[in-house]
Every structure is written in structure tokens, then in C-alpha cells.
Amino acid sequence: MSRVSLFVTCIVDQVFPKVGLAMADVLERLGYQIDFPEAQTCCGQPAFNSGFWDEARGVARHFMDVFEGAEYIVVPSGSCTSMCGHHFADLFQDDAAMLARAHAIESRVYEFSKFLTEVAQVEDVGASFAHTITYHDSCHALRELGVKAGPRKLLSRVRGLTLKEMDVAEECCGFGGTFSVKFPDVSGGMAQTKIDSILRTGASHIVSIDSSCLMQLQGVISRQGLPLETIHLAEVLASR
């Protein structure tokens, strides 16, 4: 069976480590050999999105060094996957040698659910999760990676789970990295629109494939004391 290298992302490493463990559990159950290159840190997206491209380039180069020989790089985030798979090429557009390395990453880096549905080609991973959930499409996964049906297929095979779609599933949660702290009123307003829509579904859990979106939504839920919980898809799929 193939070997997969986990890039757990800095936010999962530092704040939501259970998401990374859940992802490893699911992949191991499917028979994959798991490798966690310990020198990994971040993809550099915060600096890139803030206009600090020189600073982002250093981090991107570090990422490429760390994952040099990896066959598959699996990531529990659409946003970080998109950074490595699409935007490394923007960073190195004027550096032919590095651009070639950036392009070599593109076909090997996979968002977790996309890896399951497209490479492992599974839908039923044997999970049970007896709750009514709603699925939040994270923007970069949806629009830059084309991830839309995959997570829903995976969820539809989870025993006991009911998926209730919200009316604005594809609308941004308002996180947007530093946008969330530079424009807190707008970001908070966007989260509120999303939360209002989620509450209308009657779901008890919000599932997403990006921990950063879930941090934004959970932050509002916690502040307002709402009867909702956020959970990463990997954790749902690891549940038995």
C-alpha cells in the first residue's frame, strides 16, 4: 500500500491536534503507511495573503524541502492545500527552478477528503456518528480545489448521520486569515449570517474540512452560548 505523508498544518498542530490524529486513524484503517515529517511547520499562507511574499517564500521553500520525496501529501485543510498546490507557483513565478519544484508539488498534495474519494476511492470508511449535521463548504476547497460532492458522499455513508443542508452552504464564514482581525465587524457579520442559516437547519453539529473556518464559527458559538458544535470531517470519519 502507498505511503502518505501528513501535513497537519500549523493550526491543527497547535490548536486542534485531535483532527490530525483522526486523519491518521482513518488513513491507517484504509491500510496506508503514515509518515509525519517532523520538520514541518506552516505553508506560509498567512504571510502570502498579507502581501509579505518574501517572507512567505522562505516558508514555502522550507515546506518543499521537508516534503521533497513524499509520494502523497495529505492535508486536513482545503485552504492550506490550495496554498501549496496553487499559490506556491504565484510566489515563484519569476524563479524557474523554484517554479518547477512548486509545480511538482501540485499533483502530490491532496486535501484529506479529496484524497479519500479520488485516490483511495472510498466512500464508506466504516464510521458511525449519530447526529444531525450540516456541512460548511470552505471557500478554497470549493472554488480552488473543486471539492463539493466528495465530503457529502463520505458523510452520506456514515452510520446514524443525517445531513441537513443550510441555505448558504457556499457562503464564506468570514474567517479569511488576517481579514478576521483587521475587519472584525465585517468578519463577525459574515459569521453571523452563516450561523443564522445553520441554526435554521436544526443541526447539532457543523462539519467542515477546514479547522480555520470551524475556529471562526466555534468562536461565535462559544461567545453567544449557542447549542451547536463544530467538528472536522476527519473526526466524524474516525468515529465508530
Place this chain on the structure above:
Amino acid sequence: MNPIPVEAIQKAVGDSRLQAAIYSSTGRLMEKRAHSIEPEEIDDFQGLRTQANALKKHAIDNLDYYLEQLEQNVIARGGKVIWCRDADEAVQFVLNLSKEKGVKRIVKSKSMTTEEIDLNEHLEHEKIDVVETDLGEYILQLAHEKPYHIVAPALHKTRYDVADLFTETLHVAREEEPEKQTQIARRVLREKFLTAELGITGANFLIADSGAIVLVENEGNARLSSSAPRIQIAMAGIEKVIPRAQDLATFLKVLGRSATGQPLTVYTSFLSGPRRSGEIDGPEEFYLVLLDNGRTRLLADENKRQSLYCIRCGACLNHCPVYRKIGGHNYPWVYSGPIGAIISPQFHGVTKDPWLPFASSLCGACAEVCPVKIDIPKVLLELRADITLAKRREGAGKWERFAFKVFSYVMQRPKLYEMGSAMAAAVFPGSQGKWVRSLPGLLQGPPIKGWLSKRDLPPPAERSFRALWRERQRSKGAA
């Protein structure tokens, strides 16, 4: 460097009446668009977008050629072409022509280009009676406001607002029904159309191979503005030129659908020059004003010149969660929403409103609906890099630069990263895994403060993934 208009933004986000008006109008436009591009309604809409993008790319890449061809063909049809480097030249031309021809009254149809150069203000200053004849624009002229939206300029006004406005400014009996309000405006405007000496329109497309100007509208006021008065001026940015009349087959199909969900707008007018001998109507004189006003500067940048592809449909505004929260008037220029966020800094220089390209979560909803496939998030990212460099040159934004220098340094040194994260977890006040509502003053830097103003913050994990992973592998090895 203008700061973020924080208070004005807070006011818009917190105004539930305004929010309801924006959400219902943009929501309706989104629904209509979505319906109009379904496969039962049109074949291969996505293919048309690709085609429209390719046509625009070709036109912009060869702008010099097509503009000269356009000029020759307009002249051949008896029109005059006026090239204007900037707003001043364009305004001056209209003022001089008005003076020369004894113009007292001007009727105008909707034109973002004339909004861009504040034409009305200049004309009013010279005591010329200039009247907007698009209903939404007319409402705004009465209210002394700038457009709130590229396509639906008075989108933020409810019918009750309009009832108040008409009663106050036109001294008519109060009418709250939109149909009745339209009748009131129609009565006033009819008189203006019939007595104006000069009509000013914009242009949706300028066709190089035929010298024709295409106007797309729903109210018929552009057609009247361009046919009733003795003299006509069409004013357009140079990027509006398209190579051939047949290219309209693509653009008209995507424009109406993207803007309002209409397969075609109610009126599509082709204007080519003044009245010829034997014709019974049309203007006696026709002028095409071609405005640069910064556009050639955009042309110089290969990555960002796609910003000039815009056909002003407004779809990116309707689909933008930021536009829908902050509304049209919190953008620094008449072009609002995502397209405004990418063109304003390129027209005015990136340091004028350096916050603007950062006012986006980069969600990409704009690029997904853009009929000419402008990669707006990509241009925003490029602009952010330009702004960061410009700030560095001017010695601004030192703290943020320092923070990202540290970030970059640490993220390239895994040991330091691990030490740093352990330290962060150690200084973070114990919350037993609970999300925190506030932090001691010392830890309340601007980012944390911004976050906590709306949301609780998760504490760092007691043990990082890598620590847990090592333990997991050890226990596996032992088992």
C-alpha cells in the same frame, strides 16, 4: 494613506434596515442569475464565459490597434472622436462644447464613466441643468448621493425612502407604490427629454470594425437620451472596445444574465454616428469621448491588466459577502465591491486606500460569477504584495512587517517553532481547555483584540500534534 473607515463600516453592518435592503436586492439578483444560466435556459454558459474572457484578453492585448480602427470607423460615419487623458480633459470638453453650442439642459443616461469623473457636479457648477434619466440614478441625483451599486445604483433605498425623497424634492403627493413612483419620475423626465439640447450616454461596448456604440438598458432612457436631443455625446473608457460586431453574440448573452438574470435587457441600442441625410431622427452631431484616466497604467502590468476586462455587470458585488455587509458607500470610489477593490488602487495608486485590497476574505465568490473570468482574488493578492512593498519604502507598517519577519524566521526552524509554541502554551492563562473571552492586557495585541471583539479564542492545545504523534508511535512500537 487613508485608514479603514471603521465607524462607517460598523454603522452599515449594524443597520438592520440597510442590511435587509441590501440582502433582499442582491439576493434577488443572485437568484435570477442562477436561474438564467441553468442548462435549460442556455447552452454552455461556462463555455461562453471562457469565450468572453478570450475575446476581452485579445481586445485588451491589442487595444492600440482596435482603438484606432474604432476611431476611423466612427469618423467615417460622421462622428467625432475625442481622446481624453484624464477626468479634467473629459469634463473640459463637455463644458466647452456646451458653452459653444449654447446648451442649457442635458439629459444623461446611466454611465459609470461619467460618475468616475464627477461630470454632474462640474456641469451643475456651471449652472447647466443636467438630469439623470435612469430611475435609480435620478433618485440618487435628487438625494445628492453617489451610486451604491454599479448596476442598481439606488439598491439601498427602499420604496419608503423614495416616497420621502419625491415628496420632499418634487413636492408631489406621497406615493409608496414603485409603479406610481415611476409614473412621477416619468412625467418629470419626459419634459426634460423634449427640451434638452444635449444627451450624454455611456457605452457598454464600442465596436471597432463598425464604429458603433452599443447601449444596454431596461428603461428606454438611454435610447431617448441618445435620440431626442440635437447633440449626443457617448463617453466611455478605452477598455470598452471589442473587435467585431459578431463578438456581441457572446457578450450580450453573458452580460444580461450576470447582471439581472435577463437573457437580454429590454433595449439594446446600436448607435452609429449622427443622423444622415434622409433620416428622420437621431442627433445632428455625435461625439465619442474616449477616456484614459489611468487605464493605460493598468495595461502596463501583465498580471493585473485583466482588471480592464470588466463589463460592469455587478455580479461580483451581489455575490460578495463583504459588499453585502459594508454596502456600496464605504468603498473609496464610485466603483464598489470586488471590482472596485481591484481597480481603485490601480487607478489611484496603491497607497491612497491601502486597506481596500485587504477587505476581503479571498472567498472567490466574485471570480466564480465573473462573466469575463477576471481572477479577482489573484489580483487582490498581487495588490496586497504591491502595498506591502510600498509601505516598506515609505517606512509604514513596521510592526506588521516585524511580525511576519519573525513568523518567517521561526517557520523555517522547526526546533524554534516547537519551542515557541510550547512557550505560547505556557504563557496562555490556564482555561482548562475552555475557549476564552478575554486575555490579560499584556497579551491583547491588535490581532487578539480584533478577534476577541466578536469571538472567543481557543487556547493552544496542551500538547501539540507532534507531541501526541511521538507518543502514539512509541506506544505502537511498544505494542
